[in-house]
């Protein structure tokens with residue numbers, strides 16, 4: 001059972017672009033394979049004009065080879081990969097840039113590894129039903145991750161608990177709708193280029 005999208009936007013989050021004591025926000029889009037992390041994350045970064053990275057790009061060759069061979073990753077495979085992603089988040093902070101990154105972060109311990117010591121991290125979990133997930137993975141072409149590994153993703157998954165403060169967003173409609181929901185519920189509208197006085201395309 002997943003927690004539905006909240007009835008009202010979260011209020012404790014900062015909604016102004018600059019907070020001198022804390023690095024700019026980094027939104028981590030999480031969820032199982034096929035939930036739309038890359039699609040939604042890239043679109044969100046594009047809307048906000050923020051830096052963007054796909055966590056898939058941080059896998060070492062050994063992980064890519066495993067996934068391409070239809071073999072699920074283990075904790076030992078994932079931990080160095082999560083640290084690479086954490087390193088990217090730290091570089092964004094050093095550069096003072098807000099960013100979006102996609103990372104499955106299937107277990108609570110993985111999410112903790114990414115957010116501990118990084119108060120600027122905001123996590124979003126994409127909620128997608130099993131039938132849709134399977135359909136998306138079956139339809140997707142030219143990707144290392146195959147539909148027959150969905151079961152292993154789901155058995156590894158520890159859906160975020162309410163006290164983790166992860167925004168649960170249903171992602172059943174278009175990617176644009178999901179991006180709109182994230183902007184609203186995460187209180188990111190103040191960061192949109194038009195609000196910062198720049199041209200809106």
Ligand SMILES: Nc1ncnc2c1ncn2[C@@H]1O[C@H](COP(=O)(O)OP(=O)(O)OP(=O)(O)O)[C@@H](O)[C@H]1O
Pocket residue numbers: 031032033034035036037038039040056102104136137139140141145171172173174175178
């Ligand atoms: N909201 C959506 N509506 C329809 N199709 C979508 C939606 N989001 C993603 N897709 C499609 O579903 C497939 C999976 O999306 P995507 O690659 O973004 O998922 P992912 O979570 O990043 O997967 P992975 O973890 O395996 O990289 C893609 O072919 C994408 O075009």
Ligand SMILES: O=C(O)[C@H](O)[C@@H](O)[C@H](O)[C@H](O)CO
Pocket residue numbers: 032033034055056067073078103104105106145
């Ligand atoms: O934790 C995992 O099992 C991996 O992160 C996978 O989720 C892949 O990164 C990705 O989904 C493949 O595209």
